[in-house]
Amino acid sequence: MSALYKKLQEGKWARLVWIVPAALVVLVILVFAARWFIELDSVKSFMHDYPGQSELPDGAPVGFPAWLSWQHFLNGFFLLLIIRTGWQVRTTARPAAYWTRNNKGFIKTKNAPKKISLELWFHLTLDAFWFLNGIIFVIVLFSTGQWTRIVPTSWDVFPNAISAGLQYLSLNWPTDDGWVNYNALQLLTYFITVFIAAPLAFITGLRMSGAWPKNATKLNKFYKIEVARAVHFPVMLYFVLFIIVHVTLVLATGALRNLNHMYGGSDEVNWWGFGIFALSLIVMAAAWVLAQPLFLRPIASLTGKVGR
Numbered sequence: 001m002s003a004l005y006k007k008l009q010e011g012k013w014a015r016l017v018w019i020v021p022a023a024l025v026v027l028v029i030l031v032f033a034a035r036w037f038i039e040l041d042s043v044k045s046f047m048h049d050y051p052g053q054s055e056l057p058d059g060a061p062v063g064f065p066a067w068l069s070w071q072h073f074l075n076g077f078f079l080l081l082i083i084r085t086g087w088q089v090r091t092t093a094r095p096a097a098y099w100t101r102n103n104k105g106f107i108k109t110k111n112a113p114k115k116i117s118l119e120l121w122f123h124l125t126l127d128a129f130w131f132l133n134g135i136i137f138v139i140v141l142f143s144t145g146q147w148t149r150i151v152p153t154s155w156d157v158f159p160n161a162i163s164a165g166l167q168y169l170s171l172n173w174p175t176d177d178g179w180v181n182y183n184a185l186q187l188l189t190y191f192i193t194v195f196i197a198a199p200l201a202f203i204t205g206l207r208m209s210g211a212w213p214k215n216a217t218k219l220n221k222f223y224k225i226e227v228a229r230a231v232h233f234p235v236m237l238y239f240v241l242f243i244i245v246h247v248t249l250v251l252a253t254g255a256l257r258n259l260n261h262m263y264g265g266s267d268e269v270n271w272w273g274f275g276i277f278a279l280s281l282i283v284m285a286a287a288w289v290l291a292q293p294l295f296l297r298p299i300a301s302l303t304g305k306v307g308r
Contacts, residue, residue, distance in 0.1 A: 082130060163184070
């Protein structure tokens with residue numbers, strides 16, 4: 001016990017031991033403060049005028065089509081592994097293997113390819129699939145009208161988002177119907193995630209990758225790699241926080257109905273969506289376990305040389 005305590009006292013663990021309880025205390029204080037705040041007459045009037053949800057444009061689609069369910073799963077699948085491999089790239093001192101791209105075929109460069117760690121190869125490969133999935137998502141999103149559900153179309157989304165935030169913080173969950181319309185805070189969060197955080201992750205990751213043109217002097221002077229590094233990691237932390245909050249609220253605000261929305265394609269309350277969600281978790285867990293050098297080497301060797 002003393003050895004464990006000593007370990008917790010050292011380095012980053014010591015900060016974690018204090019940060020978690022402190023964060024919980026702050027959260028409890030904020031909840032009580034929010035519950036007091038929403039009882040003020042002026043705040044009640046504000047929340048009456050802005051209940052937390054903006055009206056959608058006429059003709060906005062209702063429900064979630066099958067393609068959106070698949071996109072949701074693939075996005076979560078890729079993000080999980082991208083975050084994991086990104087952390088491995090950041091923390092692994094001695095990679096188990098290295099990969100060097102074959103300088104033949106579809107991708108051929110004048111300069112010899114550089115050797116990168118197997119973790120970085122997997123991270124970049126996942127990034128490519130995630131980016132492709134995102135492009136398909138945005139194209140279909142705007143071609144089907146589903147964009148109206150996650151893109152603000154009126155200025156009242158901001159006061160409504162404040163109202164929804166107060167409701168969440170005071171533990172009086174917003175009474176909304178995600179099958180028809182997200183509350184304003186959800187809408188803004190999804191907009192930021194899709195149209196700001198995701199592009200930032202891609203652009204900063206591309207700047208740090210070997211695909212970025214090293215000889216573009218003016219471009220590199222304007223967009224320095226230090227800037228990309230300073231932004232890329234916080235963006236990853238944003239996605240981690242988003243996933244934690246998103247999953248927590250999905251499960252805490254009517255799990256069966258919410259999961260049926262995204263995975264079951266219906267507004268009914270049954271176990272169908274939960275079953276598909278559970279199956280998707282099994283697939284993700286299997287991918288997590290199999291994402292080891294033993295299994296990655298044969299795949300990586302299809303496009304390059306793998307060695308020490």
